[in-house]
Amino acid sequence: MSTFTDNLAFEIAPLLRGLTFDGKKGLIVHRCEAKSVALNLGSVGEGDSIEETVKVWRQKLDEFTSTYRLWPAVIGFDHPDLQFGLGTNYDEAVRGEGVSMVVGLAPSFTRDDVVRDSVAIVTGGAQGFGEGIVRSLVEYGAFVWIADMNEAGAKKLADELNWEACITVAKAVQVNVTSEESVKAMMDRVVAECGGVDLFISNAGVLRSGSVKTMDLKDFQFVTDVDYTGFFICTKFAAPTMALQNLPSRAYYTDIITISSKSGLEGSNKNGAYAGAKFGTIGLTxxxxxxxxxxxxxxNAVCPGNFLDGPLWSDPEKGLFVQYLAAGKVPGAKSVEDVRRSYESKVPMGRGCTTADVIKAILYIVEQTYETGQAVPVTGGQVMLN
Ligand SMILES: NC(=O)c1ccc[n+]([C@@H]2O[C@H](COP(=O)([O-])OP(=O)(O)OC[C@H]3O[C@@H](n4cnc5c(N)ncnc54)[C@H](O)[C@@H]3O)[C@@H](O)[C@H]2O)c1
Known part of the structure; x- marks a missing residue:
């Protein structure tokens, strides 16, 4: 038996989200012609039993709900009453207009629907793999928080996606995954506005290569802080909310996915800080x-191969192709193209990894509810598991 603490609002929100989604993707609302409906769920206080409260809420919700998927949003923590909006998308939910819908059969569920109506957070979502993951999740119907240190980049992407969709499908939130305060503030905001999170993609990562004989400790620690410790901090603050979402039905699956690397599965020459951190994320996973x-x-972890078209490799000024050419890392290479061909030739499938490849692994992991703790390679055959 668990009880509410003094952090009441942030416990109520995920419980409500869990209750309305109830492990079957969506609150289903019967015919209701009023433009908005006020449902008084009663008051709860510190020390009250969570299980008993959820039982009462379930009865009250069951009285006016049946089977249509709606998108719940929890808003208004500044008000004395917690406001709980429902809608077929975020904007409707915030306005509380969704309950005015008259609905028919529950929508069919196809493979592309795996993340539909889910709330996702993608750290490092402003560019590179993260940006591609954000775009795909939005395309497949998720509501995505683009969480990045680069707030301007995250906002630009959110604005573009919202403009294209004509509704709010993404929001930017500034975060530094190496800071507990920053990650906690991000989670509080997501819970306050969306009630919880279904899919947390810990993607933010950095790379500083260098020989173990000469690498500065501060560079080693910088990589470890973002790539390894950042995953710990994100999981620490996401997991309690997800656990509450599961509590009402005990059938509410959520996912935490870290973007590790093929360098998390095999060593990487003169790149020990990165490979060590990426191996470490699999141990944490x-x-x-x-x-x-x-x-x-x-x-779970996804272990992509080299994203040769991404900014890390292809940036014309500081990308790895330019750096490796200058450093003579690829014997005989006379141009950036030579360096690229050399890396492509290491991949049995003959090309670098793309975000389209990575998103397939993410959808598989979310859809698969009989697997956990795995590291899924997406390397074109470059790394094969035993
Ligand atoms: N690029 C590759 O070839 C490759 C291959 C395998 C795995 N990966 C992994 O995929 C992930 C994304 O890589 P990428 O190449 O797209 O990176 P990228 O450098 O293009 O983008 C990383 C993003 O993370 C953000 N970021 C950096 N530090 C942060 C912090 N402390 N808090 C919040 N945000 C932060 C940056 O602002 C940036 O938007 C990383 O974890 C990386 O290790 C990359």
Missing amino acids: QSFALELVEDNIKV
């Missing part, structure tokens, strides 16, 4: 998976 399975939180 397995350990967190064991612990969080009781809350129906799956924890």
Whole structure:
């Protein structure tokens, strides 16, 4: 038996989200002709039983709901009453207009619907793999928080996606994944506005290569802080909310996915800080998976091969192709193209990894509810597991 603490609002929100989604993707609302409906769920206070409260809420919600998928949003923590909006999308939910809909059959569920109506957070979502993941998740119907240190870049992407969709499908939130305060503030905002999070993609990462003989400790620690410790901090603050979402039905699966690397599966010459951190994320993945399975939180890693078209490699000024050419890392290479061909030739499937490849792995992980703690390679055959 668990009880509410003094952090009441941030506990109520995920519970409500869990209750309305109830493990079957969506609150289903019967015919209701009023433009908005006020449903008084009663008051709760510190020390009250969570299980008993959820039972009462379930009865009240069941009285006016049946089977249509709606998008819940929890807003208004500044008000004495927590406001809980419902809609077929975020904008409707915030305005509380969705309950005015008269609906027919529940929509069919196809493979592309795996993340539809989910709330996702993508750290490092402003560019590179993260940006591609954000775009795909929005395309497949998720509501995405673009969480990045680069707030301007995140906002630009959110504005573009919202403009294209003509509704709010993404929001920018500034975060530094190496700071507990910053990640907590991000989670508080997401819970305040969306009630919880279904899919947390820990993607933010940095790379500083260098020989173990000469690398500065501060460079080693910089990579470790973002790529390894950042994943710990994100999981620490996402998991309690996800656990509450699961609590009402015990059938509410959520996902934490870290974007590791093929360098998390095999060593990387003169790139030990990065490979060490990426190996480490797989150790965390397995350990967190064991612990969080009781809350129906799956924890997995995706291990992409080199994203040769991404900014890390292809930036014309500081990309790895330019750096490796200048450093003579590829014997005989006379141009950036030579360096690129050399890296492509290491891949049995003959090309670099793309975000389209990575998103397929993400959708598989979310859809698969009989697997956790895995590291899924997406390397064109460059790394093969034993
Ligand atoms: N590029 C590749 O070839 C490749 C291959 C395998 C795995 N990966 C992994 O994929 C992920 C994304 O890589 P990418 O190449 O797209 O990177 P990128 O450098 O293009 O983008 C990284 C994003 O993360 C943000 N970021 C950096 N530090 C942050 C922090 N402390 N807090 C919040 N945001 C922060 C940056 O602002 C940027 O928007 C990384 O984890 C990386 O290790 C990349």
